[in-house]
Amino acid sequence: MKKSIAIFAIIVSFLTFTACSKEKNANSSNVEKNSKIQVVVSFSPLENLVRYIGGDKVEIKTLIPTGSEPHEFEPKLKDMKLLNESKLFIYNGLGIENWVDKTLGNINKDSLEVVNSSKSIKPIKIAEKGDANHGKYDPHIWLSLKSAIKQSENIKEGLVKVDSSNKKFYEENFKKFKEKAEKLYGTYREKLSECKNKNFVTGHAAFGYLCRDFNLKQSSVEDVFQEGEPTPKKIKGLVDYCKRYNIKTIFYEENVSPKVSNTLAKEVGGKIKKIDTMEVNKKDKDYFDIMESNLEKIYLSLK
Ligand SMILES: [Zn+2]
The missing domain is CATH 3.40.50.1980 (Nitrogenase molybdenum iron protein domain)
Structure with a gap:
């Protein structure tokens, strides 16, 4: 019984605001011009x-x-x-x-x-x-x-x-x-093509399309959807990966805990560095400022 009242209330409120917004649309056509x-x-x-x-x-x-x-x-x-x-x-x-x-x-x-x-x-x-x-x-x-x-x-x-x-x-x-x-793109295509090393490590696997643009390869602590605590086996795999490609910079993102990245950096004698996936809102930042900063950091880590 209670449930049906609740559903009824939701339907009524939905209809009410639909009606209101329709009315508003009809009245606001003049205002919208400005x-x-x-x-x-x-x-x-x-x-x-x-x-x-x-x-x-x-x-x-x-x-x-x-x-x-x-x-x-x-x-x-x-x-x-x-x-x-x-x-x-x-x-x-x-x-x-x-x-x-x-x-x-x-x-x-x-x-x-x-x-x-x-x-x-x-x-x-x-x-x-x-x-x-x-x-x-x-x-x-x-x-x-x-x-x-x-x-x-x-x-x-x-x-x-x-x-x-x-x-x-x-x-x-x-x-x-x-x-x-x-x-x-042209600037970094040239810069990145000069780097022998093409591999870098991030917090979560957010740079697949960037890698496709520049022929690079990412490995990451967490997957594309930032899920799953990395297992000791996975961490060991990442340590080996860093050693194999002489990776000394471990990137981390704002929305991912840097704990594992820190451990990894210590393990390979490197350091962690923040990179921006734009998934945390910063209204004052420009798209190209963020992209240029990301690309420069990746380039410096590969140089
Ligand atoms: Zn993401």
Whole structure:
């Protein structure tokens, strides 16, 4: 009995806010001409990219709170409300947001444009079959300059669809993004191709696409989804790997405990160094500053 009352209450509140948001959409068409485009992104790396393409024409809201695992997220009623009131929803894709299909099935999509930012990017397969929590692909596309160009293009297309009057603005921003990304790629392609060593060690396996761009190889303490305490056997394997390739820098990320990385560094007479996967939100940081810093650190560790 109690359960059915609760369900009824949820249905009523859902209908109420749907009705409200519809009314609001009808009334706000005049206001919208002067206000920013409401864009919702799933998690923080996309915020970095959307800020580049959308500039001051957009207001970005991020669904997944800083530091939370994207696949463990479950949208709440307030998130559904936010999506119902927004123009554009951009998600990463490749299975990192396994809640997306279900969520989009439950909202009014008439007024919401949806962009899967991984569209047309060749995915890296990490498992034959995905499970309930993860897909079968590595989702870390934003850490590759080449993939980020494609992501930004998908974002640009979404923005043009919902705000065609600013088409030129978005296209120019995308052009600038592409030029900057290609320039940085060219610089590090040359620098990294001079390094004999191509192997490095990170906290979790986030750099698969970056490695594909530059013909490098990563090994990591934790897997792509930051799961599983490394076994003594795994740690020993990493120690051997570092010794074999003379690796003295062990990278770690903000959202991964540096404990094992520290042990590893001590074991091989090296040091730990922080690298940024953009999975922890830092609003003041620029995409290219982070990428250049990452690439320079990787280059110095391989030199
Ligand atoms: Zn990650």
